[in-house]
Amino acid sequence: MAQSQFHLGWFLGNSYGVHGWLDQWGGRTAQNWSDPSLQIDLARAIDRACFDFVLLEDSSFVPDNYGSSMDFYLKRASRAPKNDPLPLVPLMLQATKHVGIVPTISTSFYPPFLLARLMATLDLMSEGRVGCNFVTSTAERAAQNFGLTEHIEHHARYEMADEFVEVVKQLWDSWDADAVVGDEAGQMFADPSKVRPINFEGKYFSSRGPLNTARPAQGHPVLVQAGGSPQGRAFASKHMDVVMAAVSTVEEMKKFREDIRARAIANGRDPDSCKVVYQFLPIVAETDSQAQEILAARRAAKDPADILAGMGSIFDIDFSVYDLDEPLSELTTNGQQGTFQRFMAMGNTLREIADSFHFALDEVAGSPDTVAAQMQEMMEEAGGDGFLIAGDLNRRYIAEITDGLVPALQKRGLVRTGFSGTQFRENLMEF
Ligand SMILES: Cc1cc2nc3c(=O)[nH]c(=O)nc-3n(C[C@H](O)[C@H](O)[C@H](O)COP(=O)(O)O)c2cc1C
Numbered sequence: 001m002a003q004s005q006f007h008l009g010w011f012l013g014n015s016y017g018v019h020g021w022l023d024q025w026g027g028r029t030a031q032n033w034s035d036p037s038l039q040i041d042l043a044r045a046i047d048r049a050c051f052d053f054v055l056l057e058d059s060s061f062v063p064d065n066y067g068s069s070m071d072f073y074l075k076r077a078s079r080a081p082k083n084d085p086l087p088l089v090p091l092m093l094q095a096t097k098h099v100g101i102v103p104t105i106s107t108s109f110y111p112p113f114l115l116a117r118l119m120a121t122l123d124l125m126s127e128g129r130v131g132c133n134f135v136t137s138t139a140e141r142a143a144q145n146f147g148l149t150e151h152i153e154h155h156a157r158y159e160m161a162d163e164f165v166e167v168v169k170q171l172w173d174s175w176d177a178d179a180v181v182g183d184e185a186g187q188m189f190a191d192p193s194k195v196r197p198i199n200f201e202g203k204y205f206s207s208r209g210p211l212n213t214a215r216p217a218q219g220h221p222v223l224v225q226a227g228g229s230p231q232g233r234a235f236a237s238k239h240m241d242v243v244m245a246a247v248s249t250v251e252e253m254k255k256f257r258e259d260i261r262a263r264a265i266a267n268g269r270d271p272d273s274c275k276v277v278y279q280f281l282p283i284v285a286e287t288d289s290q291a292q293e294i295l296a297a298r299r300a301a302k303d304p305a306d307i308l309a310g311m312g313s314i315f316d317i318d319f320s321v322y323d324l325d326e327p328l329s330e331l332t333t334n335g336q337q338g339t340f341q342r343f344m345a346m347g348n349t350l351r352e353i354a355d356s357f358h359f360a361l362d363e364v365a366g367s368p369d370t371v372a373a374q375m376q377e378m379m380e381e382a383g384g385d386g387f388l389i390a391g392d393l394n395r396r397y398i399a400e401i402t403d404g405l406v407p408a409l410q411k412r413g414l415v416r417t418g419f420s421g422t423q424f425r426e427n428l429m430e431f
Contacts, residue, residue, distance in 0.1 A: 005431050006379055007052040007386030008406070008415055009102075009242075009277055012039065013393060014057045014085055016077040025396040034083055036091055042398055043092035046099055049402035050416045052428055053100035054092070055133055055224065055244070055388065056085035060106065061141035063313035067320045072309045079313060086118070093126045100424030102131040102224050107161035109137060109146040113207050115164075116171035123216035128423030131222030131242070136161050136232075138335035140316050151316075154334050158231040163202040165223070165239045170198040172220055174210030190214070218425045228338015237263030241428065242275045244388055246339060248358035253278055253382035275385035275428060278378075279360035282371045282391070284400040291365035304354035311357075315340050324351040360390060368400075368408035376414055 021028060027038060046054060062080040064070045073079050085103050092101050101122075105115055115132070122130045136157035137143070143151035152160065179194035198209035225236045226244035236243040237260050245256045261271035283298075285291035308319035315333040322328060327348045333340045339359070346353040364374050375387060391397050409415040421427045 005413070005415060006384065007275065007277060007428065007431075008046075008050070008409075009244075009386060009388040010042065010046050010051055010054040011244075011279060011388045011390035012042065012054050012056050012085075013390070014059075015079050015082045021077045023392060023394055025394040026392070027395060033077075033081065036088055038393060038395070039088055040091055040095045041395060042393065043096050043099060043101070045398045045402040047096035049406040050410075050418060051099050052386070053102050053131060053222070053224075053242075053424065056088060056101070056103045057133075058082070058085050058104040058106075058135075059137065059139065059142060060109070061139050061145055063139065063141065063309075065312040065316060065318050066305070066309035068318055072305070073313070076306075078306075078310065089122055089130065090125070093122075093129060096129075098129075098419045098422075098427065100129055100131050100222060100428070101126075102133050102222065104133040104135055106137040106142070107134050107164040108152055108157055109142070112164050112167045112205050113171065113209075113211075116168040116211055117213055119168075119221045120172060120211060120213050120216045123218055123221045124214060126217070128217035128425070131224050131424060133224045133226070134161060134165060134240075135226075138314050138316070140334075151334055154229070154337055155231050158227070158229075158235050160204045161235055162238070163204050165235075167198070167200045167202065167205050167207050169220060169239075170200055171207065171209050171211045172216055174198050175213075175215040177215050177219065180214055218423050220425075222425050222428060228336070228342075232338060233259060233263055236260065237269070237274060238267050240274060241425065242277060242385075244277055244279060246279050246360050248342075248361055248363075250378050250382050253361075253378065253384060257382060257384050273429065277386040277388045278384060279390045280364070280375075280387040281360055281362035282375075282389070282401075282405065283365035284368055284371050284405050285365070286367065288366045288370050291367065291370075295363065295365040302355070304351055307354045307357060308350060311339075311343055315343075319350060322350055324354075325349050328353070361387075368404040369411075371405055372408035372412055372414065375409065376412060379414075 043054060062070050063073045066072045089101050089103055119132050140151045174196055176194035179190050181188055181191045195210050200207045222241045223239055224242040225240045227233055227236050243260050247253050247256050257276045260274060260276050264271040264274040283291045283294050285294060312319045315335040317331060317333060328350060343357055346357045364371055389401055410417050419427050
């Protein structure tokens with residue numbers, strides 16, 4: 001059967017990354033790191049290339065896991081500094097026409113009323129072009145920035161997240177779509193019979209409502225999430241329009257998608273209303289051999305410390321205290337569960353794990369058409385609704401994707417060449 005079209009999203013990491021600021025193509029320096037023009041250029045480029053959305057990653061702590069110190073992270077600009085991504089949203093919206101903009105917020109720390117109002121405002125101002133990535137936040141240090149001594153337990157965080165989304169949806173629904181009537185003769189701007197309190201009383205949150213701005217243009221802005229654990233998947237399949245999967249093989253793609261779709265059906269939903277996209281870091285070059293050379297060089301330059309420090313900061317574990325070549329003892333985390341299970345299953349020692357662990361699909365390398373063909377094959381085999389491009393943030397990589405890979409995908413009829421709708425959700429649900 002011919003593969004139908006799939007969606008494209010871009011994962012915009014919110015710090016330089018371990019080597020980002022030394023990348024000769026990055027165009028960013030210690031003097032201009034907070035200049036948003038690169039992110040705005042990205043938004044323009046992916047809008048032109050007909051991406052459905054860009055996800056603005058975020059977290060709110062400076063890690064000090066590796067070596068029990070912030071040194072490793074600050075020296076490499078890894079996870080800090082990190083500007084609040086919300087101010088980028090209107091800048092990106094103004095520079096684009098169609099692409100959906102999806103900032104990240106934490107259901108553990110952000111007040112739901114403020115979030116409901118913020119997203120409603122952005123959605124109204126953009127006439128329906130925003131979404132929200134709901135994360136539970138994983139780090140103890142983040143929890144401590146918000147007044148907790150230790151982080152809320154993993155399962156309880158998802159219970160809270162579920163309630164958070166519930167109250168936010170009810171606040172968006174507290175104004176009917178036709179509440180603003182603008183009846184000049186009757187001197188009625190908003191019809192009071194179409195606006196009501198919600199009187200939400202939950203275990204974690206309560207909110208009287210109604211929202212003090214009108215219903216968002218899309219009704220509900222697009223809801224996005226990326227939980228890998230059973231609790232995360234239950235949450236995602238109950239509420240989300242887009243679920244992002246961090247998987248590294250076609251087999252994992254398939255299993256993840258089947259699980260999400262089965263859970264969506266069990267929740268009484270049409271599984272096609274819950275789009276599964278896979279995090280994907282392709283290397284695209286002029287020729288296959290050039291791309292393979294880049295991949296080989298990357299493999300050779302892999303430093304276990306980068307992986308262990310990075311992953312340690314999302315598991316809240318200091319891997320520097322373990323011998324790289326000794327069998328690893330049993331470890332647990334209150335951080336990201338799904339990724340932790342995949343990580344620990346990669347080997348017996350930390351060196352084996354660091355050598356073979358892939359956070360996402362990051363081993364595809366070739367000319368634009370070779371990569372497009374592989375994406376087609378993966379989709380034919382695993383099924384799925386799209387890919388979330390998660391490579392480096394620099395103008396060269398952006399061009400390789402938007403001016404190299406996307407035209408090759410378009411030639412094969414795999415991705416859109418235009419937008420039929422004006423709103424993000426409308427375009428997302430088109431196929
Ligand atoms: C593509 C993708 C994007 C993510 N973006 C963020 C983010 O911006 N901020 C964050 O704190 N966590 C982010 N996460 C982590 C998830 O929200 C979640 O914590 C993680 O997948 C583990 O969930 P689990 O404990 O249910 O397995 C992201 C994960 C993926 C796969």
